[in-house]
Amino acid sequence: MKAIRNLVLAAAASGVLLAASAQADNNLLGSLQDAATQVLNNSSSEKGASSLPNLTSLLNGGDNKLASTNASNAAGVLEYCMKNKVLSTTNSANIKDKLLDKLGLQNASGAQNPDYQQGLDGLLKTGNGQNIDLNNLGGGLSQIKDKVKQKACDVILKQAKSFI
Template identity: 40%
Template sequence: MKITTRLLCVAVFGSVMLTPAAHAASWQDQLSSAAGQLSQNNTAQQGGLSLSSLTGLLNGGNQALSADTMNNAAGVMSWCAKNKLSSLTSTENIKSQVMDKLGLSTKEQTQDTNYLQGLQGLLNTKNGEQLNLSNIGSTPLAEKVKSKACDIVLKQGVNFLS
């Protein structure tokens, strides 16, 4: 009888000791799942760009935020001015001069795909990538990326006119 009692005590004690471990594993799984969902939500809110991607764009060379074509740069300049990310007066003036130099001043010529994409905030970079400035979020870091991109594209326009 003593052996049976001892075995029963060991069994009860063992199950009591294993239950918190099972709950801990369950909590760990739940926390891991929640962290994964939070990460996915943050990425989705920033237009698919992670915090490290935005930081990389900010810290990268001008190539990462330079327009591949001047047609795209002209469109992006319009987008930047419309979204008040650069001086409206100088941006519109430079954009108009760039468009005249490119021959984009007539209605038919403004149907250029690169120009139209730029008007939507789609920056076709010299790295061969496309950055959607409209969709990278509104965090302070995303705003810095937008502002830097507008500054770089505006400088491209000035250099193109020189």
Template identity: 45%
Template sequence: MSFAKRLLCATLASGVLFSATTFAASWQDSLSSAASQLSQNSGSQQGGMSLSSLTGLLNGGSQSLSAGTMNNAAGIMSYCAQNKLASLTNTDNIKNQVMDKLGLGQQEQKQDTNYLEGLQGLLNTKNGEQLNLNNIGNTPLAEKVKTKACDLVLKQGLNFLS
């Protein structure tokens, strides 16, 4: 290849790389701006959680969305079934088996605060925090957090039964 052709190819290649870099930087700025705006909107929702809080829950370990007690897990399973949040369709069946194994009859259910809190959507997590599934919002990300919590609690119930 002649020197002129190599120079032309090098010039074209550097132009393409420069354009791609500029486009990527522009795209990154747009993405950052959208995320920032979303975060501000989520944070300002009444009763909703911020984007970063929801993302942290989704990306966090199972400790942040798993029930600390099986009584609370049973209540959460009822909440999830009632609100159609779990990916499994037999949520009530699993919950009933867990309640039988725990010995939570009708009388005991009415007196067990962990179970009653779970029924209201209050998840008492393994790391000692309480997450109100009703108050985290209704954004697609919030719904993913609720579904993940329900799925993790269902897995806890299945593990408890085996």
């Protein structure tokens, strides 16, 4: 009798454990499905440089994808990169100052240039008509966004040297 009771208790305990395991599996599966749906919705609804495929395209593409359309915007973006510690200030500051002097952006009226102001705010105007907001690169892995920002700042630094 005692053996039958132990067998029934073991079967009941097994049933409870299986039910709990199935519930946990369903919760995990539901969480994975929700995450996958969110990633798909985010990547399909984002425009411009903010989607993950576009970020990797910018990262793997040539420098021209991250080059500024004009020297004023490049000067602003260069200053943005320095303020946000993407570029070291030692070498970058000399190049930025020379470019600002050449463009006449050191004075108050020159500093009101809209392309320069947008660059200061982190808005990179590229040659293909795309604006890349370095403050908001959208969804995706933070490492990819950081690398895109670093590459953009490096490209702008090279471009600023060529403008001097």
